[in-house]
Amino acid sequence: MKFKFLCTIAISFSLAISCLPNVAHAGIIFYEDFENGLSFATEDNWSSNSYGRIVSDPLQGDNALSFSHLRGGGDLWANSISSTTGKFYVTFNYLGTCNTSNCGGFFWNIFTLWVGTTAPYPDVLVDDGTWTTYMVEFTGSSLQFAFEDWSGSGGVAGDAYFDNILISDTSFDESISVPEPATLGLFGIALLAIRRLRQI
Ligand SMILES: [Ca+2]
Ligand SMILES: [Ca+2]
């Protein structure tokens, strides 16, 4: 399985949100910054959780998602969301602090299944001790997704962090003010194009 990455200078998500024009705001169908607890009602973001917990962001002043135990098969599951445009534009931030290349943060979605930090799954998420923003485009009408700190990875529980999950049914360019990315690498799968933005 292959992926297309584009890398650019990052902007903080708080800045990204503040840049959203009003007309495009309607395109946002999911947002989670982990500042207000995890909500599991039908109309809320999440459907189930095993070991996901909200912790202090080790690099910034806000909160982030981490996991108190390792797990396989999914840990924090989102409620299914729908797109009226047939597209999902997904962005999230990931940080691995294990000082190896395999802290175990994994993202599952109904379209490409698992991506994370080690084989046999696509080794997409970079564990370099800094926050990195990933952007991925899916085609479909319904999206399910989950996060976990994978039990088959290296590192320990709690060294993989996620934050600022933003999903829109309009394009990144329309919904978020993002600097023009420079190409990092081409991994080419039709359904999936991830733009990687490094936060500075
Ligand atoms: Ca946060
Ligand atoms: Ca943060």
Ligand SMILES: [Ca+2]
């Ligand atoms: Ca881990």
